[in-house]
Amino acid sequence: MFEKMDRDFVLHSYGRNYVNFKSAKGAVITDTNDKEYIDFMAGIGVVSVGHSHPRVVKAISEQASKIIHVSNLFLIEPQAKLAQKLISLSGYDMRCFFSNSGAEANEGAIKIARKYGEVEGKAKRYKVITLEHSFHGRTISTLKATGQVSMHDYFGPYPDGFAHAKDIDDIKTLCDEHTIAVMLELVQGEGGVEPMEKQKVQELEKFLKDRDILLIIDEVQTGIYRTGELLASNLFEITPDIITIAKGLGGGVPIGCVMSSLKDIFKPGDHGSTFGGNYLVCAAALEVLDILEEYKNSGGLDEAMIYFEKCLSEISKKYPDIVKKEVGLGFMRGLRIKDSESLTKIIDEAFRNRVLVLKAGRNTLRFLPPITINKEELDEGFKRVEVSISKLS
Numbered sequence: 597m598f599e600k601m602d603r604d605f606v607l608h609s610y611g612r613n614y615v616n617f618k619s620a621k622g623a624v625i626t627d628t629n630d631k632e633y634i635d636f637m638a639g640i641g642v643v644s645v646g647h648s649h650p651r652v653v654k655a656i657s658e659q660a661s662k663i664i665h666v667s668n669l670f671l672i673e674p675q676a677k678l679a680q681k682l683i684s685l686s687g688y689d690m691r692c693f694f695s696n697s698g699a700e701a702n703e704g705a706i707k708i709a710r711k712y713g714e715v716e717g718k719a720k721r722y723k724v725i726t727l728e729h730s731f732h733g734r735t736i737s738t739l740k741a742t743g744q745v746s747m748h749d750y751f752g753p754y755p756d757g758f759a760h761a762k763d764i765d766d767i768k769t770l771c772d773e774h775t776i777a778v779m780l781e782l783v784q785g786e787g788g789v790e791p792m793e794k795q796k797v798q799e800l801e802k803f804l805k806d807r808d809i810l811l812i813i814d815e816v817q818t819g820i821y822r823t824g825e826l827l828a829s830n831l832f833e834i835t836p837d838i839i840t841i842a843k844g845l846g847g848g849v850p851i852g853c854v855m856s857s858l859k860d861i862f863k864p865g866d867h868g869s870t871f872g873g874n875y876l877v878c879a880a881a882l883e884v885l886d887i888l889e890e891y892k893n894s895g896g897l898d899e900a901m902i903y904f905e906k907c908l909s910e911i912s913k914k915y916p917d918i919v920k921k922e923v924g925l926g927f928m929r930g931l932r933i934k935d936s937e938s939l940t941k942i943i944d945e946a947f948r949n950r951v952l953v954l955k956a957g958r959n960t961l962r963f964l965p966p967i968t969i970n971k972e973e974l975d976e977g978f979k980r981v982e983v984s985i986s987k988l989s
């Protein structure tokens with residue numbers, strides 16, 4: 597009944613899978629037939645502390661019973677606390693603007709860069725360079741920033757001032773007198789779970805600093821402990837000018853953020869969001885950060901990441917004819933599968949075996965489990981993944 601309702605009344609922008617979930621706890625989701633699925637995708641990296649974490653549920657319900665929303669024209673206490681917390685955990689000297697999504701955070705980043713490029717009496721610098729295979733969002737300008745041209749059909753004309761580089765070295769050749777910023781993911785998520793080389797990124801950072809070109813790091817997927825540190829920028833030991841986050845920040849509620857070292861770039865009226873950073877989402881995000889900070893400080897997170905990696909490499913070694921190599925960092929990992937047809941078969945089979953996994957790029961089997969996933973859930977999930985891969989051989 598709901599399937600028909602969905603087909604009749606919802607626009608078909610997703611290849612929808614018609615399973616109907618009714619509840620979820622930790623990394624286990626239950627459907628209306630009481631079948632249990634192991635969640636190795638966490639709503640595409642969103643449910644960072646697992647489904648219905650009791651502390652997040654409590655924070656949201658308590659906040660909802662007090663006050664949910666006022667306009668950003670007023671002080672919002674949990675928003676101020678969240679900004680302070682993000683800045684202190686990151687170690688960067690920045691300020692925050694809260695949005696509702698990753699694409700919006702990136703829009704904010706582009707606006708900050710473009711405003712910085714406007715200097716009285718000089719030709720405006722406006723060009724933003726991104727990488728091929730990158731993903732930065734679905735709005736018109738973040739879609740243009742996204743370096744996967746296959747996604748650009750139909751929706752033009754696009755705003756000017758974006759260029760796509762083949763790789764980090766090619767970025768340097770594309771930088772010219774019009775360039776204001778370079779925007780990068782440190783591990784390309786949608787593009788294939790492809791980490792950048794730390795040394796190359798550090799060299800690029802220096803190259804850009806020398807030319808007063810801003811470095812924007814899109815941490816919408818890598819951020820919030822996904823790679824083992826609050827931000828992948830911390831792991832890469834760089835100091836970007838602008839950082840965007842979203843996915844894992846709210847543990848499931850929609851929240852994004854652009855962090856900027858240009859602390860006074862906006863004057864009242866330059867940017868805004870009706871919903872961005874309201875009481876409800878900030879209360880949830882504060883609790884998510886507390887949970888993950890404690891988990892990191894206890895050593896539990898690093899231990900879990902090592903175990904996760906071990907499980908993956910065992911599978912990869914066992915099926916060398918199917919799995920070409922392992923890619924990724926921390927809890928953002930993938931297995932490069934020999935071809936895209938085999939990958940599709942594995943993902944379909946995994947669903948039948950009740951483990952939820954993702955595709956990235958053309959032939960990468962992607963894993964983005966809840967960061968707090970426990971050993972039992974990992975063991976059970978990987979057992980099911982292995983059965984799914986073994987069907988191919």
Ligand SMILES: *Cc1c(COP(=O)(O)O)cnc(C)c1O
Pocket residue numbers: 696697698699700702731732733734781785786814815816817842843
């Ligand atoms: C998912 C993602 C986005 C877009 O986020 P939305 O919340 O879907 O707008 C942008 N950049 C990266 C790196 C992402 O992974």
